[in-house]
Amino acid sequence: MSARTLPLLFLNLGGEMLYILDQRLRAQSIPGEKARKDEWTDVDRKRVMNDIITTMFNKKFMEELFKPQELYSKKALRTVYDRLAHASIMRLNQASMDKLYDLMTMAFKYQVLLCPRPKDILLVTFNHLDTIKDFICDSPGILNQVDETFRQLIETYSCLSAGEFQLIRQTLLIFFQDMHIRVSIFLKDKVQNSNGRFVLPISGPVPWGTEVPGLIRVFNHNGDEVKRTEFTTDGNYVTPQREGSFDLYGDRVLKLGTNMYSVSRPVETHMSGSSKNLASHAKENTVPNPLAKEEMDFLARLLGGLEVKTPGGSETGFRLNLFTTDEEEEHAALTRPEELSYKVINIEATQEPGRRAELSRILGELEVAEPRPASSGKGEDLLALMDGL
Amino acid sequence: PGSPAPRPVPGCPLAPPGRKTPTPGRILPAPLPRPSPRRGGRRPGLHGNAGPAPGAARRPLRHHAATPSPWLQRTPSERGRSGDGGGPGRAGWGHGGACPVSRRMYRKEKSIQLKSSSAALYNNLSVLRLPGRQLACFSAVHGPSVNVVSAATDGLGFSHRQLQAKEGGMAVSTSVLTQAAWCVLPSRVLLVLTSQKGIQMYESDGSIMVYWHALDVTEHPPGQAVFARGIAAAGGHFICVGTSSGLVLVFDIPPKGTNITVSEILEQHRDAITDIAAEQGQAPDGAGDLVTADDAGALCVWSTGEEFTLLSKIPAFGCTCSSVKLWNGVVAAGYGNGQIRLYEAATGLLRAEVNAHARWIYALDLAPETGKLLSGAEDSFVHVWKLSRNPDTDNVEIEHCHGECVTDTQVCGARFCDPEGNSFAVTGYDLNEIFRYGRV
Numbered sequence: 001m002s003a004r005t006l007p008l009l010f011l012n013l014g015g016e017m018l019y020i021l022d023q024r025l026r027a028q029s030i031p032g033e034k035a036r037k038d039e040w041t042d043v044d045r046k047r048v049m050n051d052i053i054t055t056m057f058n059k060k061f062m063e064e065l066f067k068p069q070e071l072y073s074k075k076a077l078r079t080v081y082d083r084l085a086h087a088s089i090m091r092l093n094q095a096s097m098d099k100l101y102d103l104m105t106m107a108f109k110y111q112v113l114l115c116p117r118p119k120d121i122l123l124v125t126f127n128h129l130d131t132i133k134d135f136i137c138d139s140p141g142i143l144n145q146v147d148e149t150f151r152q153l154i155e156t157y158s159c160l161s162a163g164e165f166q167l168i169r170q171t172l173l174i175f176f177q178d179m180h181i182r183v184s185i186f187l188k189d190k191v192q193n194s195n196g197r198f199v200l201p202i203s204g205p206v207p208w209g210t211e212v213p214g215l216i217r218v219f220n221h222n223g224d225e226v227k228r229t230e231f232t233t234d235g236n237y238v239t240p241q242r243e244g245s246f247d248l249y250g251d252r253v254l255k256l257g258t259n260m261y262s263v264s265r266p267v268e269t270h271m272s273g274s275s276k277n278l279a280s281h282a283k284e285n286t287v288p289n290p291l292a293k294e295e296m297d298f299l300a301r302l303l304g305g306l307e308v309k310t311p312g313g314s315e316t317g318f319r320l321n322l323f324t325t326d327e328e329e330e331h332a333a334l335t336r337p338e339e340l341s342y343k344v345i346n347i348e349a350t351q352e353p354g355r356r357a358e359l360s361r362i363l364g365e366l367e368v369a370e371p372r373p374a375s376s377g378k379g380e381d382l383l384a385l386m387d388g389l
Numbered sequence: 390p391g392s393p394a395p396r397p398v399p400g401c402p403l404a405p406p407g408r409k410t411p412t413p414g415r416i417l418p419a420p421l422p423r424p425s426p427r428r429g430g431r432r433p434g435l436h437g438n439a440g441p442a443p444g445a446a447r448r449p450l451r452h453h454a455a456t457p458s459p460w461l462q463r464t465p466s467e468r469g470r471s472g473d474g475g476g477p478g479r480a481g482w483g484h485g486g487a488c489p490v491s492r493r494m495y496r497k498e499k500s501i502q503l504k505s506s507s508a509a510l511y512n513n514l515s516v517l518r519l520p521g522r523q524l525a526c527f528s529a530v531h532g533p534s535v536n537v538v539s540a541a542t543d544g545l546g547f548s549h550r551q552l553q554a555k556e557g558g559m560a561v562s563t564s565v566l567t568q569a570a571w572c573v574l575p576s577r578v579l580l581v582l583t584s585q586k587g588i589q590m591y592e593s594d595g596s597i598m599v600y601w602h603a604l605d606v607t608e609h610p611p612g613q614a615v616f617a618r619g620i621a622a623a624g625g626h627f628i629c630v631g632t633s634s635g636l637v638l639v640f641d642i643p644p645k646g647t648n649i650t651v652s653e654i655l656e657q658h659r660d661a662i663t664d665i666a667a668e669q670g671q672a673p674d675g676a677g678d679l680v681t682a683d684d685a686g687a688l689c690v691w692s693t694g695e696e697f698t699l700l701s702k703i704p705a706f707g708c709t710c711s712s713v714k715l716w717n718g719v720v721a722a723g724y725g726n727g728q729i730r731l732y733e734a735a736t737g738l739l740r741a742e743v744n745a746h747a748r749w750i751y752a753l754d755l756a757p758e759t760g761k762l763l764s765g766a767e768d769s770f771v772h773v774w775k776l777s778r779n780p781d782t783d784n785v786e787i788e789h790c791h792g793e794c795v796t797d798t799q800v801c802g803a804r805f806c807d808p809e810g811n812s813f814a815v816t817g818y819d820l821n822e823i824f825r826y827g828r829v
Contacts, residue, residue, distance in 0.1 A: 001565055001585060002614045068612030113799070113818075116748070118725075162725055163660065163684030163709040166749065167614060173509040174532050174565060177819055193797065197819070200769050200797045202747075209708075210726045211744040213768075218741050218784050221733075226782070231789035233770060237747050 001174070002167040003068035004156065008125055009077070009172060010065055011149070012111070012257065014056050015128025016104040017081060018135060021090075022049060023261040024320055044089070049135050050142060051088030057145040066152055071175055095333035096322035102181045109176040110191065110198055111256040116207030116240075118165035120254055121172075122157050123244045126150075127257030150248055158246060185260065203236035208243045494773065494791040495813070495826040501538055502822050504549050505531040507801060509818040510567055511618070511663055511711045512752050514802025516814055517571040517578065517593060526593075527823050528569045528580070529802055529816050535569040535582060537595045538823070550595050554584040565616075572622035576644035581628060583617035588630050588638070590649065600649040602638070609634050614661075621665040623679045624693030627652065631662020637681050639697060653697055660684040667693075668715045669757040675700070676718035676735040682710040688722060690715075690734045701737040712753040714762070719776060719785055721762055723750030729764055731776070731785050740785035746770060752803040756810025761790070763813050765803030769795050771815050771826075795824060 025045040055061075072080075078101055085092055085100065092100065111124045129150055136142045160168075180196025191199050206212055213235065218227040244253035323329040507513055507529040517526040523542045528535055537550040554564040564586045571593060572579050578593035590600040609615045617638075619631030628640045635658035641650050660683040668678035677690040677700040686705030692698045709725040719740070720732040727746035732739055746766035754763040760776040773791040778784070798817035806812040812827040 001567070001616060003612055118749070161660070161685065161709075162707075163663075166709065166725065167661075167684075170509050173818060177508060177532060178506055180819075197797055200799065202769055202794060206727070206747045210747060211728070213727065213744050213747050213770075215744045216741065216787060216789070217743075218786060219739055220782065220784055221738060223738065226784065229788070231792075233772075233792045234794050235747060235768065235770065 002164065002171045003070060004160070004164075005071050005168050005171045005175075006069060007062075007065050007153070007156070008121060008168065009071065009108075009175065010080075011125055011153075012108045012121075012128055013077075013081065013104045014084065015125075015132060015257070016107045017085065017100060018049065018052065018132060019259045019261050020100055020103055020322070021052070021085070021320070022135065022259075024322060025049075025090075028320070046138075048088040048090045050139055052084060053132060053136050054142050054145070055084060055087040057142065057149050059145065059148070062149050062152065066156060071171060074175070091319045092322070093319065093329060093333070095329045095336070096320065098336060099322045099332065103183060105176065105179060106181050106183050106186070107260075109179060110186065112169060112172045112176065113198055114200070114256060115169070116205070116254075117162070117209065118169040119160075119162060120207070120244070120256070121165065121169060122153070122246060123252045123254045124257035125153060126246070127252050127254065129153075130252070131259050147248070154246070154248065202234060204238065205240035206237045208240050212237045212239060494829060495793065496829050498812075498825045498827050499544060500822040500824050501527060501540055501547065501814075503529060503531075503536045503538065503816075503820075504551060505534065505536060506819050506821050507536075507816045508532050508565075509751075509799060509801050512568060512570070512802065514752065514804050514814060514816050514823065515570040516804040516806055517573070518807065525806060526571070527814060528571070529823065530566045530569050532565055533563050535566055537569075537580070539594070552580075552582060552589075552591065552595050554582070555586060555589050555598075555601060567616050567618040568620055570620040572620065572628045572642075574622050574628075574642060575625060577642070579628065579642065581620045581630065583620060583630060585614075585616045588617050590628070590640075599647045600640075602640075602651070604632060608632075608636070616661075619662040619665040619681065621667045621679070623665075623667040627693060629655075629665050629667075629679065629681070631658075631665055631681065631683075633661040635659050635662060635683060637662060637665065652695075655681070655689075655691070655697055655699075657681075657689045657699055657702070658683040658687060660687070663709065663711050664713045666713045666715045668718075669755055670717040670760075672715075673718040673735065676733075677701070678715070680713050680715045680720050680734065682713040682722060684709050686710045686724060688713065688720060688732070688737075690720065690737070701735065703732050703737045709749075711750055712764075714753050714755040716755050716757060716760060716776065717778070719778075721753060721755065721776070723753045723764055723766075725749045727766060727768070729753070729762070729774070729787075731787060733785070741787050743774070743787060745772060745774075748799075751799075751801045754804045754813070756805045756808055758809045761805065761810030762787070763803050763805055763810070765800035765815060767799040769798055769800065769817075771795060771800055771803050771813070773810070773813070793826065 022045070025048060071077075081101060081104070082097060085097065112121060115121050115124065129146060133143060133146055136146070157165075182192060182194070182196050186192035186198075187194065193199060213233060214230050216229045216231065217225050218229075220226045242253060245251055321329050323332060508531055510530055513530050515528045519525065520542075524539055525542060526537065526539045528537045530536075531551075534551045534553050537552060539548045539550075540546075552569075554566045556564060564584045566582055566584045568583045570581055572581055579599070580591040580593055580595050582589040582591070585604075587601060587603040589598055591598050604615055604617060606615055614633055616633045617630055618633065619629075619637070621629050623629050626642050626644075628642055630638045630640065632638065635656070637655035637658070638651055639653040639655065641652040643649065658681065662681060662683050664682045666680050668676075672678050677692045679691040679693050679697070681689045681691070683705075686708045688703035688710060689699055690701045690703070692700055703720065703722075708728070710722045711725060712723040714721040715734060718734045720734050722730050722732065723745075724730065727744065727748055727750060729743040729745045729750070730739060731741040745764055746768045747770075748767035750764055750766045752763075752765040755761070755776075756763075762774040762776055763771065764774065765771045771793045772789060775788050775790050777786045777788075779786055793815075795815055795817060798820055800815055800817045802814075802816040804814050806814055806825070812825065815824045815826070816822070
């Protein structure tokens with residue numbers, strides 16, 4: 001519905017992805033001097049985070065993203081994150097990638113649902129960007145890119161009305177409808193029920209600009225207040241203390257969108273959700289949508305056109321596992337319910353001439369002036385990577 | 390049980406089809422109010438009525454001997470009193486209506502299961518009563534489709550249907566529905582769906598599409614969302630539908646057949662239309678019989694006819710008005726900051742303000758025989774209120790009757806299931822069912 005939803009969806013999901021990857025990389029990292037050639041070090045972790053963030057905040061990509069457009073399909077978006085996660089030396093198996101995507105989407109769904117005001121989705125986005133800036137605080141070049149995106153967000157969204165933000169929120173909620181994957185950290189914190197549905201509190205501060213429910217005021221025909229009455233409900237609300245900041249820097253007040261993972265709070269998922277609902281939703285996604293695929297191909301090309309580090313030597317050493325053991329990962333891949341599989345679209349290297357011409361024209365207009373490695377094997381690696389998705 | 394058969398009320402969407410609307414000037418009687426128990430701690434200022442209803446002085450007043458009009462309700466305790474009617478009653482008069490608050494007024498009844506979940510859209514529940522056929526129909530938008538359920542009133546037997554949003558001419562992208570609502574006209578009932586592409590009108594059971602109107606994309610600035618939203622039957626043979634550019638399309642509906650035409654386009658709103666409501670009771674002189682609401686919170690009051698006339702504008706105050714109702718010349722509006730506001734339709738004057746919900750209101754409904762108001766919001770609560778008019782002060786009164794917390798649900802649709810408000814239905818985002826509640 002709203003044509004301004006995609007940047008918020010992309011940036012927030014991207015932020016959650018970075019939180020999870022950062023936590024898993026820290027959990028699996030080994031001190032530099034003790035590490036073998038195939039083990040993660042802190043240096044590797046920083047490099048992966050830098051590479052992914054650089055790719056995510058690429059200037060041309062952001063320009064495309066911010067153009068008014070409809071949301072991509074779930075499959076198309078999933079494929080973009082697949083590419084993003086592989087923008088560095090890190091590799092993820094299908095099962096780990098599935099789990100990563102489940103966690104990202106359920107986390108952002110929770111944040112959208114619990115936002116006090118629709119406009120607060122912007123604060124959630126700022127929370128993600130603030131933390132991303134912490135990840136790359138040592139790299140001024142990338143920091144600049146992120147700040148640029150920050151400014152673009154402020155420019156695009158500060159003038160939107162509450163009604164337009166609610167439309168954005170409704171568009172996001174339609175995107176997340178029927179997703180009830182249980183996330184261990186949410187279950188433990190009692191923000192999600194065992195049936196996968198989120199707990200909606202009926203206490204706490206009311207949104208900024210809303211009054212605590214209870215008062216009825218009656219006015220006469222002169223406009224004077226002539227009567228006040230009160231009513232009570234089961235809710236237990238209080239007035240909020242202050243509003244979060246919508247500036248480049250500031251106290252956001254809202255905690256939604258901040259990093260809830262740490263090494264002591266590991267990342268786990270239960271594969272579940274009543275299959276009936278998900279089956280009906282999965283059915284809708286299997287209808288091929290040529291327009292979305294075209295857009296997605298275009299995006300993937302943009303991402304694919306950037307410098308990608310290819311792993312040298314043995315591949316397995318640079319693989320990140322979202323599960324605690326390899327066996328667990330294998331088991332998850334085998335037992336993933338059919339209706340929850342994302343059916344990632346394969347990006348075809350060869351396309352129909354007509355479409356290819358159109359995309360080449362667009363790509364030509366947005367030629368990225370980044371140096372490409374001279375090695376002739378590079379192009380083949382890229383295509384192989386794209387085909388392998 | 391025991392309540393009289395529903396009487397037709399002008400513009401009431403729950404009126405049984407085929408009945409003519411009554412001639413103006415007759416104030417319709419309401420069923421006997423249930424006696425409210427005397428109790429201590431009476432709320433200050435709420436008092437019973439004695440004397441004629443507003444506007445009644447201008448019209449002949451006719452009453453049923455046994456059932457007083459909604460304006461003249463008295464509790465048994467007041468019947469013996471001599472009139473002490475002046476001013477805001479601090480003298481401890483009883484309630485004008487029958488809303489006992491010391492015990493719960495409604496209880497949960499059996500739910501209706503849906504084939505798919507409900508979407509987070511404003512006013513996302515519509516109810517059609519067919520008392521002659523012992524049926525009630527419910528519809529809730531899922532996204533690209535809408536669930537339509539027919540439920541037998543004996544509680545056994547449901548039939549489900551899903552209608553899809555019609556694609557545009559190019560059929561490349563999927564469309565999302567924004568609303569579905571039954572429009573009850575004296576001659577026929579149509580089921581109207583609004584989407585990102587246009588407006589679909591079906592026979593009431595959803596079996597045949599009788600009309601399709603495509604939205605003109607060029608009317609909208611590039612990059613802006615395009616959709617239709619806001620549906621109401623009005624003026625006897627019109628259906629009004631709003632658009633995201635603020636236009637209200639008025640369709641002229643013939644008694645049967647598919648020859649539906651656009652009669653007029655109303656251009657007073659500058660923001661996307663959120664809801665439209667027709668007068669469900671008896672409009673006092675000059676009060677208008679249609680109200681339209683938009684995303685900025687502005688309201689317009691119209692008088693319908695071959696040419697619609699704008700009567701008054703109620704300015705926005707910074708909050709979206711997501712849902713609106715019109716009853717006996719009173720506009721009830723639900724806002725994004727959780728407030729319900731009551732305005733005089735004829736003048737646009739604010740008469741009451743309720744801090745009703747802790748979050749965005751998504752749905753309002755009104756029971757025309759009793760003046761009960763239903764509100765549902767993202768805060769998980771559904772509240773039942775009672776509207777009345779104090780005949781001495783002419784103040785519009787609203788009191789709280791019942792609050793229901795729909796656990797862990799952001800309510801997006803709420804409707805009364807009968808014209809007295811003895812039962813209501815609720816649905817919420819991601820919910821695969823419609824919850825029902827009935828008077829205890």
